[in-house]
Amino acid sequence: MAPMYADQKPKRVGLIGTGWYGKSDLFRLIQVAPVEVVSLCDVDKTMLQKAAETTATRQLSKKTPRMYSDYRKMLAEKDLDLVLIATPDHWHALTMIEAVKSGVDVYCQKPISVDVVEGQAMLAAARKYNRVVQIGTQRRSTPHLIEARENIVKQGKLGKVALVETYCYYHMRATANPPDTAPPENLDYDFWTGPAPMRPYNKLVHPRSWRAFNEYGNGIMGDMCVHMLDMVRWMLDLGWPKRISSDGGIWMDKASKANIPDTQTATFEFDDLQVIWQHRSWGAAPDPKYPWGATIYGEKGTLKASVNSYDFIPNGKGESVHKDVVYELEQYPIDKVEPELEKHVAPAIRGHMKDLLNAIENRSKPVADIEQGYISTASCIMANMSMRLGRSLTWDAAKQQIVGDQEANRLLRRPYRAPWQHPEPNRV
Numbered sequence: 001m002a003p004m005y006a007d008q009k010p011k012r013v014g015l016i017g018t019g020w021y022g023k024s025d026l027f028r029l030i031q032v033a034p035v036e037v038v039s040l041c042d043v044d045k046t047m048l049q050k051a052a053e054t055t056a057t058r059q060l061s062k063k064t065p066r067m068y069s070d071y072r073k074m075l076a077e078k079d080l081d082l083v084l085i086a087t088p089d090h091w092h093a094l095t096m097i098e099a100v101k102s103g104v105d106v107y108c109q110k111p112i113s114v115d116v117v118e119g120q121a122m123l124a125a126a127r128k129y130n131r132v133v134q135i136g137t138q139r140r141s142t143p144h145l146i147e148a149r150e151n152i153v154k155q156g157k158l159g160k161v162a163l164v165e166t167y168c169y170y171h172m173r174a175t176a177n178p179p180d181t182a183p184p185e186n187l188d189y190d191f192w193t194g195p196a197p198m199r200p201y202n203k204l205v206h207p208r209s210w211r212a213f214n215e216y217g218n219g220i221m222g223d224m225c226v227h228m229l230d231m232v233r234w235m236l237d238l239g240w241p242k243r244i245s246s247d248g249g250i251w252m253d254k255a256s257k258a259n260i261p262d263t264q265t266a267t268f269e270f271d272d273l274q275v276i277w278q279h280r281s282w283g284a285a286p287d288p289k290y291p292w293g294a295t296i297y298g299e300k301g302t303l304k305a306s307v308n309s310y311d312f313i314p315n316g317k318g319e320s321v322h323k324d325v326v327y328e329l330e331q332y333p334i335d336k337v338e339p340e341l342e343k344h345v346a347p348a349i350r351g352h353m354k355d356l357l358n359a360i361e362n363r364s365k366p367v368a369d370i371e372q373g374y375i376s377t378a379s380c381i382m383a384n385m386s387m388r389l390g391r392s393l394t395w396d397a398a399k400q401q402i403v404g405d406q407e408a409n410r411l412l413r414r415p416y417r418a419p420w421q422h423p424e425p426n427r428v
Helices: 020-032 045-058 071-076 089-101 116-128 143-153 189-193 219-236 346-362 370-389 406-410
Strands: 012-016 036-041 066-068 082-085 105-108 133-135 161-168 243-249 263-270 273-280 292-298 301-305 309-314 321-324 393-396
Touching: 012 020, 012 071, 012 089, 020 045, 020 082, 020 346, 036 045, 036 071, 045 066, 066 071, 071 089, 082 089, 089 105, 089 116, 105 346, 116 370, 133 346, 133 370, 143 219, 143 301, 143 309, 143 321, 143 346, 161 219, 219 263, 219 273, 219 292, 219 370, 243 370, 263 370, 370 393, 370 406
Parallel strands: 012 036, 012 082, 036 066, 082 105, 105 133, 161 273
Antiparallel strands: 161 292, 243 263, 243 393, 263 273, 292 301, 301 309, 309 321
């Protein structure tokens, strides 16, 4: 398949965070546009070197990108058009804000931030520097879900919707309890920790299992609910929830070193509509075909939607509709052999990258604009806050604060470890 935008000058691209999804995002971008990957950045020297070698084989020029251990030095070169950010969550805010300040457009993985004020500062920076920022909530670019939105939801086949259930029953929470050790020589663990609290190094933390710790993210709520809440908001044209409540904890797996909940429910209240979230990292899924997804209940029918498929079931007369994910393996055969690639998600990432490139060309908002990412991310963060505080939170979207709850409002901003400084929306 010929690359899109072949008549355009190749965009110069950099990647911050060269792990699993960083490479997945970068290599999908290479598949749809004639980009030149100029630079890569990571605090893990081994991971960085391997990513550079693989990138050289994947891009048309066959050039090996320059390698950096400090994102600030990479961005200071001022030789990039687009930066992809795929660091752990606790590094999204500082890297994204520095990137837009340097004059580049950005693709940033979800969730956008670990606390709400970080997200406010990221949105303010994107707007101040007039940068296009696409968030990796790629359900908005998943072909079969676009079809469900257009052909089922927008055609009124659900009728009035008053309840949505979202859920994840993957056994994805780390269950091991290995001893703390010295960090490996290839990893700058102090820089990796950055603004987060300093924990003793543990092999669970890097690579991949850092989501098991609240110090670096928002657990399964921040990882998996943000996708489904964002998908539902996009499908049903929802803005901010008015009230958020949540309960949960470590109720099953008390032996693991992980400190995130293994069981949690949350309710996001909109006008005449509730979106309920539930995750369990244990036990069976109620519907084995939908272990992670959303069930949208309407007066005329029900829509089940996930990364793998959708099912529309009408109430009474009418035809049911089932569609599966489209893989595109023949158009992009390298997908068949790329290590760790989620093959069923690759078409969505490519679509997301095409949408980003179109927004950059037109200086418009992409489908997963930073503001939409902020709303979905902040909503999930506040669900965790509600669980921690033991009470529901009422959100004032106009004032961007929680109504009548000073303690909760203080939690919108987490402490930063020195010398890193917490970004503020009025000082970006």
